[in-house]
Amino acid sequence: xxxxxxxxxxxxxxxxxxxxxxxxxxxxxxxxxxxxxxxxxxxxxxxxxxxxxxxxxxxxxxxxxxxxxxxxxxxxxxxxxxxxxxxxxxxxxxxxxxxxxxxxxxxxxxxxxxxxxxxxxxxxxxxxxxxxxxxxxxxxxxxxxxxxxxxxxxxxxxxxxxxxxxxxxxxxxxxxxxxxxxxxx
Numbered sequence: 001x002x003x004x005x006x007x008x009x010x011x012x013x014x015x016x017x018x019x020x021x022x023x024x025x026x027x028x029x030x031x032x033x034x035x036x037x038x039x040x041x042x043x044x045x046x047x048x049x050x051x052x053x054x055x056x057x058x059x060x061x062x063x064x065x066x067x068x069x070x071x072x073x074x075x076x077x078x079x080x081x082x083x084x085x086x087x088x089x090x091x092x093x094x095x096x097x098x099x100x101x102x103x104x105x106x107x108x109x110x111x112x113x114x115x116x117x118x119x120x121x122x123x124x125x126x127x128x129x130x131x132x133x134x135x136x137x138x139x140x141x142x143x144x145x146x147x148x149x150x151x152x153x154x155x156x157x158x159x160x161x162x163x164x165x166x167x168x169x170x171x172x173x174x175x176x177x178x179x180x181x182x183x184x185x
Contacts, residue, residue, distance in 0.1 A: 022108075023125075029108035030089060030127050037086055066149045073142045073152045079103075083132040088157035090126045094142045095119060101136030105129070 011019070063078040079085075079101075098118040105112050106129040116136070146152045 026108045026125055030125075033086060033127055033129065036129070068147060071143060071145055073144050073146065073149070073156075075140045075142070075149070075152075077136075077138045079130075079132045079136045079138060081132055081135050083130075085130050087126075087128045087130065088153070089159070090122050090156065091124055091158045092142065092156050093124050094122050094140055094156070096122055096141075097139040099137040099139060102133040103136050103138075104131045104133065 065076045067074040067076075096119065098114055098116045100116045102113070102115045105114060107126060113133075122140070142152060142156050144152050144155055146155055
């Protein structure tokens with residue numbers, strides 16, 4: 001899609017269909033993850049393993065540190081070997097870094113086994129199932145003016161895909177930057 005946008009500013013019909021299919025698959029995946037979480041919860045209740053549920057939901061992820069710097073929230077998580085978890089649904093794009101360890105990440109795009117060092121971008125609307133093969137140090141960075149981890153979570157994640165903003169980029173800010181550059185040159 002990027003190539004057609006550079007050429008004529010309009011996506012082709014095929015690119016639009018591919019994007020629509022991707023978004024529909026993303027919604028279906030998140031619905032299936034919710035069904036998976038419900039099935040695990042029901043099984044945990046039946047078998048008396050309720051105490052393990054917070055681990056699966058990523059509520060007890062291991063050692064977590066929170067740092068704030070000039071409008072950025074940096075979250076470092078050390079996840080123990082053997083941990084299985086479901087991430088929250090992300091509301092904003094942000095970078096992530098796997099500094100140490102090895103994990104499997106399952107998204108609507110499929111299963112990927114990742115060994116550190118690795119970096120990537122989490123796109124808005126993404127939710128993941130993860131399994132930690134070797135203790136992992138996982139870092140995420142979020143642009144925010146929030147000053148507590150609880151406020152950040154409310155801003156950068158949602159409980160349901162229908163709540164995700166998926167607005168894209170603020171093009172007005174980009175237009176202002178372009179105007180400033182034109183004045184300089």
